[in-house]
Amino acid sequence: MHISFWGRKMDTKFENVYLDNAATTMHKPDCVIEAVVNAMRTMGNAGRTSNKGAMDSGRIIFDTRLKLAQLFNADGPAQVVFTKNSTEALNIAIKGLFNKGDHLISTVMEHNSVLRPIYAIEKEQEVSHTFIGTDKKGRLLIDDIEKNIKSNTKALIVTHASNLSGNVNDLYTIGEIAKKNELLFIVDASQTAGAYPIDMKKMNIDVLCWTGHKGLFGPQGTGGLCVRKGVDIRPFTQGGTGVQSYLEEQPAEMPVRLEAGTLNAHGIAGLNAAITFIHDTGIDNIHKREICLLNRFRDGLKSLDMVSFYGDYDTDERTAIAAINIADYDSGEVSDELEHRFGISTRPGAHCAPLMHKAFGTVEQGIVRFSFSYFNTEDEVDYAIEAIRKLCLE
């Protein structure tokens, strides 16, 4: 392989093949863009006043809460809180539920959006933690969870799917463990919301954190958390709520307890259209299509000994991520070569998942992540296979 990026003439039949959908889905359904445009032309600031613009804004926000509650089988629209992204949702949950001396169990599969808040509450609130490991294929050692429950363990915090390997955790089983041991179950669904079925009730999930701009096909600047009724999270931000303005504290009622200031109604309007698109298309169909593209990609590279895959690909119960390396080439160099020579957009490096890299032994090399969307095509996949073949055979 000859790495020769920057300045070589592009050898590509596509202008750009975007395979970084686990970071953000670039192709949004047209209805999403139209909804944002319409919102930006007509919507005011929702806030319990009855002027037309404010009501239009309030209605779409409420309707989106309703749709999200249905999508995730949550406890109704009032338990759906909007944030700017899943990181904020995870900070709200992780910082608002624990007290000094508590212990929590999480996993090495987590993103820094989970790990760093856990480290922060260790320092600030003296909340200790245990991280459950994985096997060589990056599969969570679920049996280790119960072994690590202590008398002061309050919660399990688990990602639905690794953003690095695409491995999906069995939330039914983990939810049962949480229920049996009376632990709160907090789930990071950043990689699955919209792309993989989630049922808060059947999975015994207490707090589900999600983002709008990935599998949900919504605009950036949208995300949130769904909170089971009866789970009280301390307010993370304080500010205007449009209700009980003479109260010095954030009001007790949900969702304003966890929301302060002007919501991103323009983005939420787009998210609303996106959820309708997902509902009409069917999550199962979206998942099947994405896995079909992933399997095609994997099959196309099977014969190449230089290509290593990280993760468990012997199941369709995963997300459409292919985490690979080519021999011992630096992942950044490979990703740059794919981008600049072939116009193929992937993501290299650490992926904000430091413990997963330690488990895979890829701290130095990083990993090249290909992540597929419902809107990618077989042609694009074949072209990516061809590009990797060329790199390997040069």
Add this chain to the structure above:
Amino acid sequence: MHISFWGRKMDTKFENVYLDNAATTMHKPDCVIEAVVNAMRTMGNAGRTSNKGAMDSGRIIFDTRLKLAQLFNADGPAQVVFTKNSTEALNIAIKGLFNKGDHLISTVMEHNSVLRPIYAIEKEQEVSHTFIGTDKKGRLLIDDIEKNIKSNTKALIVTHASNLSGNVNDLYTIGEIAKKNELLFIVDASQTAGAYPIDMKKMNIDVLCWTGHKGLFGPQGTGGLCVRKGVDIRPFTQGGTGVQSYLEEQPAEMPVRLEAGTLNAHGIAGLNAAITFIHDTGIDNIHKREICLLNRFRDGLKSLDMVSFYGDYDTDERTAIAAINIADYDSGEVSDELEHRFGISTRPGAHCAPLMHKAFGTVEQGIVRFSFSYFNTEDEVDYAIEAIRKLCLE
């Protein structure tokens, strides 16, 4: 006056006259909407990787930091932090700068986005406060600031303009007081950013908090804070930063120290276009135009004894808000009548400014707020005058 809202036939020559621009500007320049659409079709997730979508996203974010730094005369692009709204920016500043035993000085003119975080740190961090009052016209008693400085006073937190009365505070004078007494100067520019000149250096501002969806004509879901170099604010959220992923803490470098997770690049792209629009139009021209509409409105109502104005209107150094009541009618009923009979959108009630209402004696009645934008017309103003006349004379 006969209040007869809900169900009466509309008596209006406009479909809707939107005069709630202090809540959110509804009319966005076309270039803003076009920029958001373009971003939603082409942008990835900025994050120090070099794929095309990510680079496009990273470039527009950086360029917007640059433009904001120029607009506010801040300490360069790295000191511009993006948040979802000004409430989040204010929470970051107020919760990240004080230590146990500190004292701060703020004002009764503040919004709950300032007051509630101040109450929160009183409870959680034992930080005490003094609120400076106003005269009958709602003008800040600036001379009272120095009288209330204690040995443990660390900062002044002052709104640039009241969201209720539109009164503007003289930040040059207050900034001098802060400088002389070696206090941090934190400013809430939610009501002025984009609509009124701000110069962080000349005004001695250490932290400027602003929102994108009001005077800046940007999309909802955008806002931020500009931080003077050398002022260290503790991270408020922890998460992925795309840099230093193996660090357990949020990195020390700005702006990622105060940003975690995916930024709203779609919204920021719109904000970028909006700032260009403001730059090309000229803030002074925007301010003049808005004040012209406000003065026209006020002149048109001068002869009506039933109409009371709250605030200081004997100066053009204010924002384009008219805060009124009609006799002792409930502000909510008046606002509803204006909306449902005349199609005029205003905002009644408490406006999340409880201490300002206490100062004006309008806790029960609330206030009807008319707020004008650069895009409102003289015709709309005249129509609003006519509508209020009708209500008064019935």
